[in-house]
Amino acid sequence: MEYLPNILFAIVLIIGIGFFFKNVKKLSRNIKLGKDVDVSDNKSQRWKNMARIALGQTKMVVRPIAGLMHIIVYVGFVIINIEVLEIIIDGVLGTHRIFAPLGALYDFLIGSFEVLALLVIVAVIVFWIRRNIIKLKRFIKPEMDGWPKKDGNMILYIELVLMLLFLTMNAADFQLQQLDAAHYTKAGAFPVSQLIAPLFDGMSISNLILVERTAWWLHIIGILSFLNYLYYSKHLHILLAFPNTYYGKLTPQGKFNNVEAVTNEVKLMMDPSADPFAAPTEDAPDPEKFGASDVMDLNWVQLLNAYTCTECGRCTSECPANQTGKKLSPRKIMMDTRDRLEEVGKNMDANKGEFVEDGKQLLGDYISHEELWACTTCNACVEACPVSIDPLSIIIEMRRFLVMEQSAAPMELNNMMSNIENNGAPWPYNQMDRLNWVNE
Amino acid sequence: MSEELNVKTMEAFMAEGKQPEILFWVGSAGSYDDRAKKISRAFVKILNKANVEFAVLGPEESCTGDVAKRAGNEFLFQMQAMMNIEILNGYEIKRIVTCDPHSFNTLKNEYPGLGGNYDVVHHTQFIKELMDDGRLSVKGEFYKEKRITFHDPCYLGRANSVYDAPREVLKKTNANIIEMKRHKKAALCCGAGGAQMFKEPEKGDMDINVLRTKDALDTNPDIIATGCPYCNTMMTDGIKAHEKEGSVSVLDVAELIANAEGL
Numbered sequence: 001m002e003y004l005p006n007i008l009f010a011i012v013l014i015i016g017i018g019f020f021f022k023n024v025k026k027l028s029r030n031i032k033l034g035k036d037v038d039v040s041d042n043k044s045q046r047w048k049n050m051a052r053i054a055l056g057q058t059k060m061v062v063r064p065i066a067g068l069m070h071i072i073v074y075v076g077f078v079i080i081n082i083e084v085l086e087i088i089i090d091g092v093l094g095t096h097r098i099f100a101p102l103g104a105l106y107d108f109l110i111g112s113f114e115v116l117a118l119l120v121i122v123a124v125i126v127f128w129i130r131r132n133i134i135k136l137k138r139f140i141k142p143e144m145d146g147w148p149k150k151d152g153n154m155i156l157y158i159e160l161v162l163m164l165l166f167l168t169m170n171a172a173d174f175q176l177q178q179l180d181a182a183h184y185t186k187a188g189a190f191p192v193s194q195l196i197a198p199l200f201d202g203m204s205i206s207n208l209i210l211v212e213r214t215a216w217w218l219h220i221i222g223i224l225s226f227l228n229y230l231y232y233s234k235h236l237h238i239l240l241a242f243p244n245t246y247y248g249k250l251t252p253q254g255k256f257n258n259v260e261a262v263t264n265e266v267k268l269m270m271d272p273s274a275d276p277f278a279a280p281t282e283d284a285p286d287p288e289k290f291g292a293s294d295v296m297d298l299n300w301v302q303l304l305n306a307y308t309c310t311e312c313g314r315c316t317s318e319c320p321a322n323q324t325g326k327k328l329s330p331r332k333i334m335m336d337t338r339d340r341l342e343e344v345g346k347n348m349d350a351n352k353g354e355f356v357e358d359g360k361q362l363l364g365d366y367i368s369h370e371e372l373w374a375c376t377t378c379n380a381c382v383e384a385c386p387v388s389i390d391p392l393s394i395i396i397e398m399r400r401f402l403v404m405e406q407s408a409a410p411m412e413l414n415n416m417m418s419n420i421e422n423n424g425a426p427w428p429y430n431q432m433d434r435l436n437w438v439n440e
Numbered sequence: 441m442s443e444e445l446n447v448k449t450m451e452a453f454m455a456e457g458k459q460p461e462i463l464f465w466v467g468s469a470g471s472y473d474d475r476a477k478k479i480s481r482a483f484v485k486i487l488n489k490a491n492v493e494f495a496v497l498g499p500e501e502s503c504t505g506d507v508a509k510r511a512g513n514e515f516l517f518q519m520q521a522m523m524n525i526e527i528l529n530g531y532e533i534k535r536i537v538t539c540d541p542h543s544f545n546t547l548k549n550e551y552p553g554l555g556g557n558y559d560v561v562h563h564t565q566f567i568k569e570l571m572d573d574g575r576l577s578v579k580g581e582f583y584k585e586k587r588i589t590f591h592d593p594c595y596l597g598r599a600n601s602v603y604d605a606p607r608e609v610l611k612k613t614n615a616n617i618i619e620m621k622r623h624k625k626a627a628l629c630c631g632a633g634g635a636q637m638f639k640e641p642e643k644g645d646m647d648i649n650v651l652r653t654k655d656a657l658d659t660n661p662d663i664i665a666t667g668c669p670y671c672n673t674m675m676t677d678g679i680k681a682h683e684k685e686g687s688v689s690v691l692d693v694a695e696l697i698a699n700a701e702g703l
């Protein structure tokens with residue numbers, strides 16, 4: 001019986017981490033549904049970007065209040081992991097505050113966790129007020145209705161509860177230490193929790209232990225649940241921001257890729273020695289689909305982008321089309337891509353890992369033509385994204401599908417394109433008149 | 441009719457067995473659009489004044505295909521690009537200057553992947569170079585005391601991080617350069633990019649150029665300076681929408697320099 005808590009703890013831990021890895025596997029399978037793209041270049045630049053943007057949070061501070069609050073929560077999250085490590089070791093071994101022999105360093109660590117916990121509570125409250133009372137414009141766009149809004153608040157509540165549990169646990173522990181309770185090593189500094197400790201004045205040791213243990217258990221269960229909640233939440237970004245910034249676009253923002261399949265066809269068309277009527281050889285691969293109408297047509301970095309999106313709406317609030325009331329919202333492009341990818345993933349789960357045609361696709365069922373054609377390709381969304389997401393690349397892939405596979409461009413654009421084809425200019429003028437401006 | 445401009449085609453250089461210092465890529469807007477033609481002319485006046493030996497392709501130039509690419513027509517883009525590259529490579533062109541940030545971007549970033557490698561420069565960068573090298577100077581007081589605000593074109597600024605050249609050139613006019621609230625990286629689009637120039641905007645509460653022109657008007661300018669023919673059109677229309685065409689003008693950086701020099 002003595003080992004019951006340890007065994008229980010081990011079971012909880014294994015279940016928690018097991019589920020997490022199951023989700024990670026699903027995540028990586030879904031991302032790999034995307035087309036391959038070579039991102040093995042410029043490793044040093046990529047590491048630098050990751051260090052600067054994900055670790056260093058350089059893009060967050062473009063908006064100082066949100067940036068500062070975010071850094072607090074982020075540092076709190078990173079540091080709290082040291083605490084979690086201790087909890088896990090204690091849980092498995094049945095020890096208490098196993099790192100206590102670190103002495104002064106330990107006091108400092110626990111003390112700083114407490115201060116951070118308090119700062120996190122403050123930040124969480126500020127975040128909550130911005131979302132629910134001030135109602136910052138970018139948090140109340142139509143794409144945020146329903147789950148995204150709930151998700152945003154939910155995470156704040158979870159963080160608040162976790163921090164409060166942590167402080168309660170320490171406050172009870174502090175009391176137990178004062179009372180010389182067995183097992184409760186005198187260790188740690190409690191700059192914040194000692195302020196709430198008086199709440200427990202006069203409580204018996206056994207009741208204090210009950211409080212301390214309850215808070216301890218809830219704290220670790222809470223952390224494990226949080227870990228498993230991530231997959232379903234925009235909070236996946238706390239993990240994916242790192243690979244995502246690593247794989248982020250390195251070339252100038254204005255540079256769009258030159259579709260290789262098109263290059264081959266154009267070369268063939270322009271090659272005077274090629275036989276235009278030659279029948280395709282037997283083993284010729286299926287002609288490639290141009291552009292993207294569904295998530296599988298996008299590349300895996302674009303799909304990773306979709307899972308990384310934090311739904312912060314910085315892209316949308318900078319988007320000129322969105323600011324002037326058009327339907328386009330780059331954030332919605334990312335959210336739609338993720339939703340559709342999840343739907344495809346669920347479809348595969350239900351069909352033994354094979355995707356069964358469901359009569360739906362990203363284009364049309366999620367993203368409308370109207371949204372796609374409203375984009376000015378200005379790159380403001382790309383610039384604004386704090387985690388190096390490129391919504392514009394998805395918009396362009398879908399335009400490519402509309403134009404090259406479906407000839408479904410707006411009529412005026414079709415006119416413009418046939419002018420280019422016929423006259424070498426978007427306007428219907430004669431190419432021979434190209435120099436008239438000199439003498440006008 | 442205005443005064444003679446000295447413009448030679450690449451074909452003429454070839455006939456003389458010479459290579460020009462630069463190729464001036466005029467672009468479709470610069471060749472055909474009435475407003476943009478004035479920018480081409482102003483830039484040529486500057487080149488003539490600084491004794492730059494430059495060539496144009498004339499009837500051999502074709503649309504870069506940029507706008508087709510942004511609209512999603514990769515086929516058309518690559519056809520245009522490959523045709524242009526064949527001509528440019530045939531003439532062994534090394535250096536290209538253009539007044540159009542869209543041509544600038546695609547020639548610089550997207551042509552290399554298709555076999556076209558050139559040193560591509562925006563005209564504001566080239567004007568700055570001429571000034572730095574002492575080949576061109578602005579002594580005039582023409583714009584002294586005037587308030588000028590510069591609108592960053594997306595395809596020059598955010599797309600290629602060129603922010604300083606146009607500003608440094610403008611400073612030479614002795615005008616007051618005032619920044620809009622959103623500028624450089626944070627600049628708002630004029631609304632023309634991504635093929636929007638050639639179609640009606642989608643439904644919304646406002647047109648983008650009207651919003652952007654408001655940013656500019658908030659600086660209380662005498663002149664809105666642009667570095668892109670499409671921005672120029674958009675801001676000019678924006679001024680009209682705000683009924684400010686009597687008091688505020690929209691001029692390309694090249695035009696400002698040409699005017700300051702009395703060219």
Ligand code: SF4
Pocket residue numbers: 315318319320321322328329330374375376377378379380381382391392
């Ligand atoms: S590139 Fe398109 S989606 Fe992104 S901000 Fe500009 S207009 Fe909006």
Ligand code: SF4
Pocket residue numbers: 308309310311312313314315316330331334384385386387389391
């Ligand atoms: S794409 Fe980037 S900027 Fe836009 S909502 Fe997602 S994380 Fe925020």
